[in-house]
Structure formats: structure tokens, C-alpha cells
Amino acid sequence: MPEIAACCNPTPGEQPQTNHSHQLAVPACSPGHGPQLMKSTAAHRKELQPRIRVLWSKHIAVGPGKAELLARVQATGSILEAARRMGMSYMRAWTLLKTMNRCFKEPLVSTVRGGSKGGGSELTPTGKRGLALYRRAERQSFRATQAAWKVLLKLMRD
Numbered sequence: 001m002p003e004i005a006a007c008c009n010p011t012p013g014e015q016p017q018t019n020h021s022h023q024l025a026v027p028a029c030s031p032g033h034g035p036q037l038m039k040s041t042a043a044h045r046k047e048l049q050p051r052i053r054v055l056w057s058k059h060i061a062v063g064p065g066k067a068e069l070l071a072r073v074q075a076t077g078s079i080l081e082a083a084r085r086m087g088m089s090y091m092r093a094w095t096l097l098k099t100m101n102r103c104f105k106e107p108l109v110s111t112v113r114g115g116s117k118g119g120g121s122e123l124t125p126t127g128k129r130g131l132a133l134y135r136r137a138e139r140q141s142f143r144a145t146q147a148a149w150k151v152l153l154k155l156m157r158d
Contacts, residue, residue, distance in 0.1 A: 052141055
């Protein structure tokens with residue numbers, strides 16, 4: 001059974017929307033993407049970034065970066081293009097995908113080699129379901145930490 005562990009890593013590119021009643025920012029969830037950030041609007045930036053990592057043995061089966069990679073493969077149909085958009089090498093992306101595929105009962109990504117039709121990659125049904133469940137866990141984690149965040153925020157300097 002996989003273990004779920006929380007960590008704190010920033011997610012670039014997600015812009016929060018202000019919740020005017022508490023001066024907290026709650027991110028908009030674009031389709032397939034969970035909440036990433038909550039911050040104050042005070043002079044100094046304060047953020048809560050709950051993050052989920054699913055571990056299988058000593059391997060990270062899925063975490064923030066791997067979920068982003070899966071989402072980009074799904075959006076582009078290409079491991080190479082997904083890697084480029086994330087600023088990583090094709091080899092690094094391929095290694096991450098191989099690790100994910102080994103951690104699950106069924107592969108998350110399938111690939112077709114190039115040729116006259118050009119090849120490509122796509123998420124398998126297991127990959128689509130796994131990514132959706134990971135994003136749901138992110139959203140649930142975010143909601144579960146809001147009350148403690150509001151109290152903790154009051155203890156912090158402006």
C-alpha cells in the first residue's frame with residue numbers, strides 16, 4: 001500500500017485569487033490542477049504550500065513534479081515537448097516516467113515510437129485516473145490545512 005507524505009515545494013505559474021474575508025489567497029483550480037498556494041496580502045509574503053508525495057518502497061511514485069509531467073504529457077502528446085516546457089531533459093523526463101510506471105500495477109504512460117506517423121505519448125486510463133486522484137488529494141490537503149493556516153498566520157510577523 002502506498003504511503004502518503006506531505007512536503008513543501010513551490011509550484012510555479014499558479015496565481016491565487018484573493019479571499020477578501022480573511023485576506024488569504026486561494027488559488028483557482030484549472031481543470032486537472034489542484035490548489036497550490038495560499039498567501040497573505042500583507043507587506044511580507046506568507047505562503048502555505050501543502051504538497052503530497054505518494055511513496056512506493058523508497059521511490060516517489062507520484063509527487064508535484066511527476067504530476068506536472070503527466071499533465072504536460074497529456075496536454076502535448078509528447079514526452080519531449082512536456083520535458084521542454086518543464087525545463088528538463090528528455091532523458092530526465094523518461095527516467096521519471098519509467099519510475100512511475102514501475103510503481104503502479106499498470107503503466108501510466110504509453111508511447112509509440114516515431115516513424116511515418118511521428119510517434120507520441122499518452123496517458124493510459126490508469127495514468128488519467130492516477131493523475132485525477134492525485135489532484136483530488138492535493139485539493140483535499142489544501143482545504144484540510146486552511147484552519148490551522150489562519151491561526152498560524154496570526155502568529156507570524158507582518
